[in-house]
Amino acid sequence: MARSDLDLGALNDAFSSAQISKHEEPTGPSYTNDDGDAGGLQIRCFSEVVNETAFHLQIIRLPKQIYAWIGCNSAKIGHLYAAAPMRPNTVGVTSILGGASDNTGSGIARRLVLKTGLNIILACNIPKNSPMLEADAEKLLVQKLINLGYTRPRYSYSPPTHDALKIGSFSLLNKSSADKYETGEFDAGGYKWKLVLYPNGNKKKNAEGYISVYLEMVGAEGA
Known part of the structure; x- marks a missing residue:
């Protein structure tokens, strides 16, 4: 160097x-x-x-x-x-x-x-x-x-950026007529995200009959 x-x-x-x-x-x-x-x-x-x-x-x-x-x-x-x-x-x-x-x-x-x-x-x-x-x-x-305060802090005290999607009952979820559920937007890594859940699977991905959960970037093409 x-x-x-x-x-x-x-x-x-x-x-x-x-x-x-x-x-x-x-x-x-x-x-x-x-x-x-x-x-x-x-x-x-x-x-x-x-x-x-x-x-x-x-x-x-x-x-x-x-x-x-x-x-x-x-x-x-x-x-x-x-x-x-x-x-x-x-x-x-x-x-x-x-x-x-x-x-x-x-x-x-x-x-x-x-x-x-x-x-x-x-x-x-x-x-x-x-x-x-x-x-x-x-x-x-x-x-x-x-x-003297010349060292960097050992830990970061910034609050974590996260979101949660709670599923109360999987059996009832399978009977849902809704195509998908979405959480609110949250920030992480300088981008906006949201969790997307398909109770009967994501038909666009040929995943029918299964519960599908995605982490989706807001503004990107839909999953």
Whole structure:
């Protein structure tokens, strides 16, 4: 995948044009630098000790991109990766500085794209073949992203689109003189639908003598 596909130019433009207010870093383990003006950046820095390992995190939130740095027991930038969502439902990862696509950091970048839906630039100096350190660092970073509201909701709270056709008695239905019954229209997938029931079968489909039920798109040719 070409690096241009990852919108790296947007990252450089955002840094060069952004207006970041002056900030004095406190002596505590974390600090925040927010600029609410148009084109500003949201910067978060954290330091925490997990299982006797010191992790240093920096998160920079851009409009359509997140830059994150994970430092493990040092302030070295480490390897730099870029990851972006691709169709259909896949993620492309490339190495920008050092490392390779199968090194520690590329997997974290790929999973961050899935959790945020945004382009990810990730710097990471976690030692190679250290799965426990990688798991601890990723868990810590994801928790920070969740707390900051940078991840996508896990569930969709949109009400389901559906309709129902209730049949009280099949024996009485067979004796019905009506050719067919239709439900009201309902929306699903950007189209309008309705359920159509033929109590004595759909004669147009040579299905006489059987109960026929169809899901019909409104406006399409009749079943």
